[in-house]
Amino acid sequence: MKVLQANKFFYARGGAERYFLDLTASLRDAGHEVVPFSMKHPENQTDPHDIYFVSEIDYNASAGLSTPALAARTIYNRETKSQLSALLKTFRPDVAHLHNIHHQLTGALIESLHREGIPIVQTLHDYQWACPVYTFVSHGEVCEACRGGRYLEAVRRKCHRGSRAKSLVAAMELMVGRVRGWADKVDRFLAPSEFMAAKMIEHGLPKDRVVHQDYALPVMNYRPAEKKESFALYAGRLSHEKGIETLLQALANHPTLHLKIAGTGPLEAHLRKQAETTAPGRVEFLGYLQAEALQNQAARAAFIVVPSEWYENQPFAVLEAFALSTPVLGARIGGIPELVQPGITGELFESGSVASLSEGLGRMMNNPHVPEMGRAARRFLEDRFRPEPHVLKMEQHYREVAS
Numbered sequence: 001m002k003v004l005q006a007n008k009f010f011y012a013r014g015g016a017e018r019y020f021l022d023l024t025a026s027l028r029d030a031g032h033e034v035v036p037f038s039m040k041h042p043e044n045q046t047d048p049h050d051i052y053f054v055s056e057i058d059y060n061a062s063a064g065l066s067t068p069a070l071a072a073r074t075i076y077n078r079e080t081k082s083q084l085s086a087l088l089k090t091f092r093p094d095v096a097h098l099h100n101i102h103h104q105l106t107g108a109l110i111e112s113l114h115r116e117g118i119p120i121v122q123t124l125h126d127y128q129w130a131c132p133v134y135t136f137v138s139h140g141e142v143c144e145a146c147r148g149g150r151y152l153e154a155v156r157r158k159c160h161r162g163s164r165a166k167s168l169v170a171a172m173e174l175m176v177g178r179v180r181g182w183a184d185k186v187d188r189f190l191a192p193s194e195f196m197a198a199k200m201i202e203h204g205l206p207k208d209r210v211v212h213q214d215y216a217l218p219v220m221n222y223r224p225a226e227k228k229e230s231f232a233l234y235a236g237r238l239s240h241e242k243g244i245e246t247l248l249q250a251l252a253n254h255p256t257l258h259l260k261i262a263g264t265g266p267l268e269a270h271l272r273k274q275a276e277t278t279a280p281g282r283v284e285f286l287g288y289l290q291a292e293a294l295q296n297q298a299a300r301a302a303f304i305v306v307p308s309e310w311y312e313n314q315p316f317a318v319l320e321a322f323a324l325s326t327p328v329l330g331a332r333i334g335g336i337p338e339l340v341q342p343g344i345t346g347e348l349f350e351s352g353s354v355a356s357l358s359e360g361l362g363r364m365m366n367n368p369h370v371p372e373m374g375r376a377a378r379r380f381l382e383d384r385f386r387p388e389p390h391v392l393k394m395e396q397h398y399r400e401v402a403s
Contacts, residue, residue, distance in 0.1 A: 140240030193335025238265030
């Protein structure tokens with residue numbers, strides 16, 4: 001088949017991009033003709049079709065909304081229409097598979113594809129169809145105030161980086177999309193977690209067009225360590241909704257446990273001070289790590305902690321831990337409980353609860369079967385997330401929407 005894969009970033013920026021790039025490679029390996037459509041960026045991978053990518057829009061830069069024209073581009077990018085039109089003169093896909101497109105490529109992509117009669121599939125990596133900031137998080141707390149299309153709640157609350165202007169632009173994109181029926185033009189939505197599927201149906205996506213479809217991970221590229229060490233690892237953004245503050249409070253109850261924290265974010269300075277108080281000498285901040293260095297740490301860790309306090313979808317932090325035969329102590333929220341099987345591939349605790357997380361740390365520290373949990377996690381991943389069966393499922397989705 002001829003497949004257009006569209007995502008606003010064309011480099012391994014996060015889990016969504018890793019999946020997008022891995023899927024593109026897997027489809028090509030299976031003999032499909034795959035062409036990407038994205039936004040220009042200095043870190044992009046090279047591709048012969050990148051001449052059709054749209055100009056870069058840095059939505060988070062302070063000057064990103066400095067003029068009405070720039071703001072309008074993040075709501076409806078007319079360049080997307082012209083660049084896609086030029087691309088379609090050289091490549092006519094049987095199906096378009098969209099990933100994250102809002103703010104940069106915008107719903108102009110959906111309209112253009114629909115007008116051309118090209119079937120559309122979209123993987124739901126976040127909550128962009130229901131929440132102006134994609135996460136159901138406002139100022140570090142879970143929030144669904146925009147339910148029912150009340151997107152101006154995001155403006156009132158200044159949900160996007162504390163800025164009314166940026167929050168207004170984010171809200172306007174959803175409002176315009178609602179009026180123009182962008183979601184109605186997508187033939188199938190693929191939700192990586194059952195939680196994501198249920199939540200998006202709850203917020204208005206049509207039930208008959210939302211399908212649960214796991215991610216895939218090239219598990220053969222992950223090598224478990226020959227020997228585990230005794231530290232726990234957190235890997236991710238250092239922000240309130242990730243639950244690291246709760247983790248450090250729970251760590252205070254376990255004076256023999258050492259924790260490594262990989263990542264950066266707005267809470268870093270605060271977390272360093274908290275660690276000095278609650279667990280002096282037992283917390284190591286590793287900063288941002290490239291993929292190979294991060295995998296090395298995750299492979300050697302006794303277990304990984306995912307203490308999230310927001311609606312995680314199907315977090316790559318869990319999938320990659322499992323690929324490295326490392327069990328996970330995860331919060332019971334979002335899609336995490338669909339992956340972490342208590343006593344088998346890790347343990348669960350109540351999200352946001354210091355006491356519950358502390359109990360979970362104790363169970364992981366004192367369980368002699370933790371290494372077997374890691375091996376079971378790897379087997380679970382091999383059975384359910386291998387790329388080859390995943391490509392077959394994607395082919396089925398493509399055929400069904402194209403028929």
